[in-house]
Amino acid sequence: MRGKFKGFLCSVLIFLSGVFSYQVQSIMLLPDKQSVAVGEPLKINFPAPLQKTLKAQIDGVADCFDPLSGPVASQPGQLQVRLSLFGVVHVRDVLVSVLPQVKVVPGGQSIGVLLHSQGVLIVGHTAVLDESGRKVKPAEEAGLMEGDIILKINDETIHSDSQVRELVAKAGAAGEPLLIEVKREGELFTKKVKPVFCTDTMQYRLGLLIRDGAAGIGTLTFYEPESKIYGALGHLITNLGSTQPVELSDGEIINADVQGVHRGKRGQPGEKIGVFPAEKKVSGTISKNTKLGIFGCLKNPVENTSFREAIPVAMADQIHEGKAEILTVLKDDKIEKFEIEIIKINKLARQDGKALVIKITDQNLLEQAGGIVQGMSGSPIIQDNLLAGAITHVFVNDPTRGYGIPAQWMIEESGLLSEYKGDQQPAA
Incomplete structure (x- = not known):
């Protein structure tokens, strides 16, 4: 009997040791840097059965707290957060950037993008x-x-x-x-x-062929009502046939009406067919042409009937695999919602606009457009009633799939967070 008890106790200890080892390994796989909004908890993909064992302690503060439910900080700045099991066994340090809770109005409007470059571009010889x-x-x-x-x-x-x-x-x-x-x-x-x-x-x-600007159709991603700062496209506008950016002299965005859509199919991306009406419902300057989109200020307010009020911007760490929706225009200037699924997240792909892999699941969009088409770049992605990101590219061999980037990156690039940069330390 004693032998059986010892065997059972040994099995329990081995099991507990395995659980403990699994907990440690799970925490060690967590990223060592995260971003959260003021008043929000950390977003940690930790196995649900083990979440109660995870405790956090801010450097310089004695008390531990639950990082998955309690707010990390009440004002912007940076924190060093120590993660441990049961508040005893230290297993991970995470540098947390606490950003202001930014609210913007999602876009979805089709826009004409008119760029004037510095100098003129040689596009060929004759x-x-x-x-x-x-x-x-x-x-x-x-x-x-x-x-x-x-x-x-x-x-x-x-x-x-x-x-x-x-x-x-x-x-x-x-x-x-x-x-x-x-x-x-x-x-x-x-x-x-x-x-x-x-x-x-x-x-x-x-004997030169030259061009002094660029024009095309894209989608407005967001605008901030107070400053009128906007972001669109989610990717860089490049010189024809190259990866070099159009070096901006000046430019503007105006509203575009969609007259039709050429459906996308394998090997042949589709496109929106747009016109620029005389009435300027959308009008704004272009001050930046970057790898994360174009940015500037609106000259007049715009309307989104689906989102009349501003909504919070999701931190990159809040985005998760699963259902979401996009806003875009397929006919005239009507913004519509379409269902998608975020199927993969790569937060290291900041420079190529491919951090999010998405799949179109909405049958209406698939029937009308075949999936993602040119002109949808910048279409806002909404998840959990947060502005999660924007569409940037389509898979050439599968128009039902494409890439996107987190909205947080576009917000940072737009300049909306510039006043919060620095070494200020937030209060816990």
């Missing part, structure tokens, strides 16, 4: 038929390449393609070369190019 009948490419022969940005010609700052044409015509008539200052992948250099008289067009030409 042959010039000279007076001897030869086809020449003076700019290409001088070393100018597709993707280069022309910043100055003869020390005159360039703003438009028409300005380039005027300078080329003037230099050509005078029989003089042009000194062209170019930016290529961050490097500045100067090339000398002599215009050639084209017998086809009867004009002096350099």
Whole structure:
């Protein structure tokens, strides 16, 4: 009998040891950095049966607290939080950034995006038929390449393609070369190019195809009612055919009506077909073109019939796999809700706009658009009545799936949190 009891006791101890080891391993897998909003608890993906054993202690404060239910701090700043089992066995330190509770109005409106770049972009070369009948490419022969940005010609700052044409015509008539200052992948250099008289067009030409801006359709993600700061797209606007950003001179967003949708299918992303009506229901400046979207200020208030009041922005650590919904426009200017599922989260993918993997589950959206289409970039993702993120990309080989980014990252990039940056320490 005594032997059986010893065997049972040994089994219990082994079981408890296993449970304890599992608890420690679970905590060690937790991230060592987290963000929470003022007044909110930590978001820790810890097995439910073991949650009661987890205690937290703020560096410099004697008392322990339950990190899963109690608020971490009452004002913004940074905290070092020590996690332990039963408040005794220390297993993990977490650096917690406490951010202000930001509330914004979700977007969903289709917008026209009009960008004017610094200088003009070379988008290609074309042959010039000279007076001897030869086809020449003076700019290409001088070393100018597709993707280069022309910043100055003869020390005159360039703003438009028409300005380039005027300078080329003037230099050509005078029989003089042009000194062209170019930016290529961050490097500045100067090339000398002599215009050639084209017998086809009867004009002096350099053999360049250039563009002085960008235009397209996207979706407004959010705006903050007091400051009128907005965010949209969720990704960078790049120069045609490259990964280089459009270097912003100025720009604006205006409202766009969707006249139709080309359905997406495997290998062929669909797109919204939009027009820019004369009546500007949405109008705003563009001050930033970043990897996390475009940002600026609205000139006039906009309306979202689904969310007339501002809602909180989810911290990246609050987003979870499961059901959510997006707001976007498929017809005219009507914002509609569509069901999706967040199927994967990678919080390290901040630079490529692919932190969230989503799947369209709404049959209505699948029937009308085939899934995610071009023009949906920036469509807000709502989860648990929080602004969780924005759609950024579509899977080319599966338009029912795509990527998104957390709204917290867009809020940080927009400048709404700039006044809270620093080393201030919050009160527990």
